[in-house]
Amino acid sequence: MNMHSNERDTEFAALLAKVHAMGRDIIAPLAAEVDRDARFPREGMQALRSLKLLGAYVPTELGGLGLTLLQIAKISEVLGHYCGSTAMIFAMHQIQVACLVHHGMSSDYMRAYMRQLVTEQRLVASATTEIGKGGDLRSSICAIEIEGDTFSLTKKAPVISYGVDADDIMVTARRSANAPASDQVHVLVHKSDYTLEPISGWDTLGFRGTCSAGFILMCQGNVNQILPTPFSEILGHSMHPTAHITWASLWLGIASDAMNIARSFVRNEARRNPNTPPISSLRLGEADAVLQTMRNDIHAAAHEYQALLDGDDADAFSNFGFVIRTNNLKLNASRLIVDVVGRAMLIVGISGYRNDSKFSLCRHLRDAYGTGLMVNNDRILNHNSTLLLMQREG
Numbered sequence: 001m002n003m004h005s006n007e008r009d010t011e012f013a014a015l016l017a018k019v020h021a022m023g024r025d026i027i028a029p030l031a032a033e034v035d036r037d038a039r040f041p042r043e044g045m046q047a048l049r050s051l052k053l054l055g056a057y058v059p060t061e062l063g064g065l066g067l068t069l070l071q072i073a074k075i076s077e078v079l080g081h082y083c084g085s086t087a088m089i090f091a092m093h094q095i096q097v098a099c100l101v102h103h104g105m106s107s108d109y110m111r112a113y114m115r116q117l118v119t120e121q122r123l124v125a126s127a128t129t130e131i132g133k134g135g136d137l138r139s140s141i142c143a144i145e146i147e148g149d150t151f152s153l154t155k156k157a158p159v160i161s162y163g164v165d166a167d168d169i170m171v172t173a174r175r176s177a178n179a180p181a182s183d184q185v186h187v188l189v190h191k192s193d194y195t196l197e198p199i200s201g202w203d204t205l206g207f208r209g210t211c212s213a214g215f216i217l218m219c220q221g222n223v224n225q226i227l228p229t230p231f232s233e234i235l236g237h238s239m240h241p242t243a244h245i246t247w248a249s250l251w252l253g254i255a256s257d258a259m260n261i262a263r264s265f266v267r268n269e270a271r272r273n274p275n276t277p278p279i280s281s282l283r284l285g286e287a288d289a290v291l292q293t294m295r296n297d298i299h300a301a302a303h304e305y306q307a308l309l310d311g312d313d314a315d316a317f318s319n320f321g322f323v324i325r326t327n328n329l330k331l332n333a334s335r336l337i338v339d340v341v342g343r344a345m346l347i348v349g350i351s352g353y354r355n356d357s358k359f360s361l362c363r364h365l366r367d368a369y370g371t372g373l374m375v376n377n378d379r380i381l382n383h384n385s386t387l388l389l390m391q392r393e394g
């Protein structure tokens with residue numbers, strides 16, 4: 001039965017209210033501990049599971065909540081208010097789910113897996129980065145080896161977020177030992193079929209709760225676990241836009257929370273000196289204008305992508321203009337989050353600089369600096385500069 005759009009809006013507003021409550025009551029109170037101990041935010045993830053949010057993007061016909069990408073982005077933003085790491089894990093999981101939903105519906109195996117994901121609220125991680133390739137998503141060293149209808153694969157992955165706590169991992173690899181580096185496939189592997197040999201820990205500046213340690217991943221499975229679409233197409237159609245939109249959205253949540261902290265600090269100051277408005281209120285106005293730019297950028301990119309998903313022009317995703325704009329979203333959002341949180345820090349002053357203050361902005365600022373590295377901004381700029389030269393003048 002098709003629900004009217006206002007019914008769906010009301011239902012989504014009710015879900016968002018629950019996410020906010022969960023953020024306030026469960027996620028935020030543990031955010032400092034998760035960050036300090038660089039530990040997996042298991043309570044928050046359990047709470048997300050209780051709302052069935054790990055299957056949020058899976059279509060209703062497969063038992064999921066059938067949310068849109070715009071709604072996934074909104075939830076990412078809300079979670080960002082409470083804990084950057086929890087929000088990042090949510091977003092990274094949804095990026096993998098989007099790849100499955102957009103490119104796995106024609107496969108019996110993948111449809112059955114998506115049902116299982118919903119029922120068991122399975123958490124999916126990603127292994128794209130590879131030792132020797134860095135953040136170059138478009139090429140792999142490792143290759144799958146097929147024998148009959150089974151495959152085996154070994155990947156040296158320097159960073160797999162929540163690798164230990166995930167139930168499944170989606171891995172990029174060359175199609176075969178003879179394939180060129182760019183002829184990649186996207187493979188879904190299950191915990192029962194892989195081992196993770198630790199090669200590096202995760203004692204980092206920010207996003208500490210993502211537990212993104214390095215591993216040698218050794219796995220095997222059935223050839224049905226290889227998505228039928230070439231990875232280059234999955235990347236352009238799904239992984240690239242979904243990643244940049246959900247990441248930017250959760251960064252917006254972190255930046256908005258920093259602004260909320262700055263606002264409450266200025267409000268306190270104003271109450272203390274009612275006759276002299278604090279100078280910092282002017283800075284608050286400036287910072288809010290930057291935050292608005294960030295919000296508008298994300299809004300435009302997310303709506304553009306949702307419209308492409310809702311349309312039926314498969315070629316639209318490889319349009320240079322769309323790719324460049326999606327890259328620009330990531331470049332801008334990763335700079336603006338540092339700008340907004342830095343401004344908030346200047347407003348709050350030493351109370352923001354303290355780890356032990358209720359106005360602390362240390363975690364926000366440390367998380368903010370990770371955003372430029374999640375696919376290095378210079379790599380993205382390099383890609384854009386090539387595309388801009390090839391693009392026709394418009």
Ligand SMILES: Cc1cc2nc3c(=O)[nH]c(=O)nc-3n(C[C@H](O)[C@H](O)[C@H](O)COP(=O)(O)OP(=O)(O)OC[C@H]3O[C@@H](n4cnc5c(N)ncnc54)[C@H](O)[C@@H]3O)c2cc1C
Nearest residue numbers: 126127128129134135159160161207374375376378379382
């Ligand atoms: C919080 C967090 C979570 C992450 N989670 C995951 C995960 O779950 N799974 C995963 O696979 N990866 C993950 N990553 C890895 C991430 O997406 C990048 O792939 C990784 O950080 C790249 O490492 P790098 O900066 O050393 O390498 P590179 O991207 O290789 O960059 C190193 C340097 O080389 C330069 N450089 C190299 N090549 C070029 C080029 N062609 N053009 C321009 N400059 C270039 C870069 O500018 C940079 O200065 C995560 C990263 C972070 C920060």
